[in-house]
Amino acid sequence: MIMFVGPAGAGKSVQGQLLAVCHQLTWLSAGKLLRETNDPQVYEVMARGELVSPALVNRVIFHHLDDQPELDNIIIDGYPRSLEQAQALSEYSQQRMGRECIDFVVVFDVTADEIFQRLSLRGRLDDTREVIEHRLESYKADTLPLVNYYAERGAKVVHINGIGSRGEVLDRIESAYNDYRAMRPAEAADANH
Numbered sequence: 767m768i769m770f771v772g773p774a775g776a777g778k779s780v781q782g783q784l785l786a787v788c789h790q791l792t793w794l795s796a797g798k799l800l801r802e803t804n805d806p807q808v809y810e811v812m813a814r815g816e817l818v819s820p821a822l823v824n825r826v827i828f829h830h831l832d833d834q835p836e837l838d839n840i841i842i843d844g845y846p847r848s849l850e851q852a853q854a855l856s857e858y859s860q861q862r863m864g865r866e867c868i869d870f871v872v873v874f875d876v877t878a879d880e881i882f883q884r885l886s887l888r889g890r891l892d893d894t895r896e897v898i899e900h901r902l903e904s905y906k907a908d909t910l911p912l913v914n915y916y917a918e919r920g921a922k923v924v925h926i927n928g929i930g931s932r933g934e935v936l937d938r939i940e941s942a943y944n945d946y947r948a949m950r951p952a953e954a955a956d957a958n959h
């Protein structure tokens with residue numbers, strides 16, 4: 767499973783969908799699945815830029831993962847976002863496949879200035895300056911430490927410069943993805959056939 771990590775506005779979702787189409791992967795976005803719950807209480811938390819409770823996020827994510835025959839072909843976007851979520855996912859994948867499912871982590875490096883500029887154009891309800899700042903803080907404090915969590919568990923970690931055109935950024939990800947495919951253990955690659 768490929769994990770996309772980056773602050774809101776880094777381009778994870780656009781790039782995740784493009785990579786998924788190019789390589790017949792399944793793109794799963796935690797934010798999108800949470801919005802689809804249509805739960806007003808969930809919306810309230812999201813509007814403040816805070817993290818939705820791990821119990822709820824885990825339930826929503828595991829429910830969708832249960833429907834996927836193959837965890838290796840998934841790009842997971844926006845999940846896990848905290849150590850607690852990562853530990854729950856580790857437990858889920860240990861039970862399901864006897865190992866950690868996340869073996870490739872793509873970190874989008876984008877400056878805070880660029881994020882503010884992009885999100886002011888996007889204009890989603892949760893894109894006010896205060897909420898963006900809040901999400902950036904939560905990203906640094908809760909989510910970035912997960913990069914080490916997965917590196918320690920043997921995942922390949924790559925940092926991608928997220929600044930540039932869609933095509934330029936996709937080329938960078940593609941090249942890292944091809945390197946990852948080339949070094950992927952045979953058992954994981956075989957599972958695709």
Ligand code: AMP
Nearest residue numbers: 774796797812816817818823844845847
């Ligand atoms: P996103 O679409 O990734 O920008 O997420 C939008 C909002 O959904 C976030 O600001 C959070 O409020 C919530 N959210 C998304 N993913 C998670 C997660 N893994 N854990 C908790 N809350 C999340």
